[in-house]
Amino acid sequence: MKYSLHIELADRVRNLPPYLFARIDAMKRKALQEGADLIDLSIGDPDIPTPQHIVEAMKKAVEKPEHHRYPSYEGMQSYRDAVAKWYKRRFNVQLDPDTEVLSLIGSKEGIGHVPLAFVNPGDIVLVPSPGYPVYSIGTLFAGGASYFMPLKEENGFLPDIDAIPEDVARKAKLMFINYPNNPTAATAKEDFFKKVIEFAAKYNIIVCHDAAYSEIYFDNKRPLSFLSVDGAKEVGIEFHSLSKTYCMTGWRIGFAAGNREVIAGLGKIKTNLDSGVFQAIQEAAVVALNTEDSVLSELRKRFQERRDALLEGLQSTPLKAIKPEATFYVWARVPDGYDSTNFVKKMLEKAHVLATPGVGFGDAGEGYVRFALTAELKRIKEAAERIKQIWR
Numbered sequence: 001m002k003y004s005l006h007i008e009l010a011d012r013v014r015n016l017p018p019y020l021f022a023r024i025d026a027m028k029r030k031a032l033q034e035g036a037d038l039i040d041l042s043i044g045d046p047d048i049p050t051p052q053h054i055v056e057a058m059k060k061a062v063e064k065p066e067h068h069r070y071p072s073y074e075g076m077q078s079y080r081d082a083v084a085k086w087y088k089r090r091f092n093v094q095l096d097p098d099t100e101v102l103s104l105i106g107s108k109e110g111i112g113h114v115p116l117a118f119v120n121p122g123d124i125v126l127v128p129s130p131g132y133p134v135y136s137i138g139t140l141f142a143g144g145a146s147y148f149m150p151l152k153e154e155n156g157f158l159p160d161i162d163a164i165p166e167d168v169a170r171k172a173k174l175m176f177i178n179y180p181n182n183p184t185a186a187t188a189k190e191d192f193f194k195k196v197i198e199f200a201a202k203y204n205i206i207v208c209h210d211a212a213y214s215e216i217y218f219d220n221k222r223p224l225s226f227l228s229v230d231g232a233k234e235v236g237i238e239f240h241s242l243s244k245t246y247c248m249t250g251w252r253i254g255f256a257a258g259n260r261e262v263i264a265g266l267g268k269i270k271t272n273l274d275s276g277v278f279q280a281i282q283e284a285a286v287v288a289l290n291t292e293d294s295v296l297s298e299l300r301k302r303f304q305e306r307r308d309a310l311l312e313g314l315q316s317t318p319l320k321a322i323k324p325e326a327t328f329y330v331w332a333r334v335p336d337g338y339d340s341t342n343f344v345k346k347m348l349e350k351a352h353v354l355a356t357p358g359v360g361f362g363d364a365g366e367g368y369v370r371f372a373l374t375a376e377l378k379r380i381k382e383a384a385e386r387i388k389q390i391w392r
């Protein structure tokens with residue numbers, strides 16, 4: 001060898017928290033190598049393909065040479081118009097497609113980048129625990145510090161806004177919230193959002209509400225948009241994704257909507273980092289946003305059947321599953337004497353069923369496991385049956 005560089009990772013990469021699912025991944029690989037008939041309920045990615053009419057729209061769009069060039073940074077006019085119309089139709093929220101909507105390469109991209117626009121080194125970001133890891137990682141990459149707001153069962157898995165210390169609130173620039181929630185599957189009502197808005201206005205904190213699961217709901221209990229609450233647009237934005245709603249996780253398209261200054265700030269970061277979303281995908285996304293509700297209710301029905309099967313099966317076990325009104329997750333308290341990781345290990349070894357340990361989503365997720373309803377009904381029933389057998 002002629003040269004030898006001393007390659008050193010930047011502090012922001014070295015300071016990343018340990019990847020908590022590494023141990024689980026290793027156990028999963030081992031089980032598969034041993035030929036186990038594994039039922040994997042650990043993945044938050046729909047097993048159902050994208051509806052055919054959206055795929056057909058993409059096939060046509062991809063042929064058009066005008067889509068082969070760089071897209072606009074903020075998203076095509078037709079896409080932003082479709083988003084605004086969808087918001088009006090679904091939530092009765094008025095959005096200006098020119099200043100209050102921004103296309104994203106999946107909502108993860110926007111969530112990860114938004115701290116870069118508003119957080120200076122040393123600033124605090126309020127982050128739910130357990131929570132989607134990108135909130136705290138995006139904060140870390142911007143040099144900010146996460147203050148974790150625990151989501152407790154006795155509070156319906158909503159953060160206790162009154163428990164945030166005054167000095168923390170003063171230093172906070174941004175707050176992430178997420179309802180319907182991953183991983184707890186909890187939903188929020190208007191009074192909670194009102195409280196958040198009051199708090200944000202008092203301490204000058206930008207609210208980023210992640211609404212990735214707003215369309216995966218059960219029993220006709222349609223979740224609220226944060227932006228539908230009075231004053232929300234003055235204090236924040238909402239992230240949406242086509243990933244979960246239309247089973248389009250692989251396509252990478254989402255959007256941010258709401259406060260125009262916040263949208264502009266996030267847009268500034270993106271203009272300097274990426275070049276927008278492939279226009280053919282945006283064109284297919286316009287078709288997706290105009291999907292007939294009957295198609296979506298069919299999807300919801302499938303997730304609801306799976307939810308009901310899992311809940312029923314777990315009833316006679318010491319796992320305490322909480323019935324979700326939305327999302328495709330079931331959050332369950334592990335039996336006494338276990339922590340989330342060793343319980344997941346036990347389920348994997350004894351039942352060949354894989355769930356996600358709650359602690360992987362943050363310290364306050366300890367004591368719970370998350371089941372994703374991303375397998376066929378038959379497999380979910382089989383999983384529940386096998387879990388029951390652990391105690392026979």
Ligand SMILES: *Cc1c(COP(=O)(O)O)cnc(C)c1O
Binds near residue numbers: 044
């Ligand atoms: C899946 C998910 C997202 C992001 O999905 P994208 O595919 O990046 O749009 C965002 N937030 C939560 C809580 C999620 O579970």
